Amino acid sequence: IFEAEVEIWTNKAYLKAVDILLEVYSEYPDNKIVDDNLATAYLHLHIETDDDMYLEEGAKHALKSGRPYNLACVYSQKNNISKSLKYFKQSLEEGYENIEWMMSDPDLKNLRSKI
Numbered sequence: 001i002f003e004a005e006v007e008i009w010t011n012k013a014y015l016k017a018v019d020i021l022l023e024v025y026s027e028y029p030d031n032k033i034v035d036d037n038l039a040t041a042y043l044h045l046h047i048e049t050d051d052d053m054y055l056e057e058g059a060k061h062a063l064k065s066g067r068p069y070n071l072a073c074v075y076s077q078k079n080n081i082s083k084s085l086k087y088f089k090q091s092l093e094e095g096y097e098n099i100e101w102m103m104s105d106p107d108l109k110n111l112r113s114k115i
Helices: 002-009 014-027 032-049 052-065 068-077 081-093 099-104 106-114
Strands: none
Touching (some): 014 032, 032 052, 068 081, 068 106, 081 106, 099 106
16 A cells, blocks of 8 residues: 555655555455555546546445545535535544645645635
8 A cells, every 4th residue: 555655645645545555455345455555546547648548436435434625625626515515514523634735736626726
């Protein structure tokens, strides 16, 4: 998982990260950390390519991971601002505090532009 996180956050090699994570996922399909990282990688791929398949895969893994921040990202990319805001608020209530990232996260671009 660490190798995939390096590919996501340091190298921005999202397809490589997905390949690594899918290998891990095949052995540990109920691992929420794997789902969370898959959601992140797929959401970044959607931004880069505008391919809705990546958005749908990201949504599937975000739901499975149970992390409201990633769900806020999914719904922001889908331009469903009310659901994005709901999950964004929930992520704050659950203690997500990385304000600097929230203000620059490309996944939340649509949400930021509407509020």
